Amino acid sequence: MTSLGDLPAGEALRQEILKSPTHVLYLLRHGEGGPIVGAVLHGKSRAALPPFVRLEPVAKPDPPARRAPAKRAARKPAALGQLELFGSVTG
Numbered sequence: 001m002t003s004l005g006d007l008p009a010g011e012a013l014r015q016e017i018l019k020s021p022t023h024v025l026y027l028l029r030h031g032e033g034g035p036i037v038g039a040v041l042h043g044k045s046r047a048a049l050p051p052f053v054r055l056e057p058v059a060k061p062d063p064p065a066r067r068a069p070a071k072r073a074a075r076k077p078a079a080l081g082q083l084e085l086f087g088s089v090t091g
Contacts, residue, residue, distance in 0.1 A: 013037060022047035 007013075014032060018025040021044075028038040043049045 007037070023049070 012031060014029050014034075016027040016029065018027065023044065024042045026040040026042075027036060029036050041049060
């Protein structure tokens with residue numbers, strides 16, 4: 001509330017009300033989509049407010065290791081009497 005009291009008298013604020021089944025959030029901002037000036041969170045009857053704790057960032061798992069590309073098997077030399085269609089021509 002101190003922040004609101006420090007604002008100039010002519011400062012336009014926008015109130016947004018966000019509702020869930022168990023909570024209501026009143027948000028005050030500078031104009032449309034401007035920075036947040038204040039917020040009030042209310043729990044509905046018999047609904048506890050969420051714990052406000054700073055969560056540690058979750059470490060991302062290492063990406064899966066990539067497999068080496070498959071190597072082609074070496075070509076077998078053509079057997080005697082067999083025509084080699086795709087062999088290299090030396091000359």
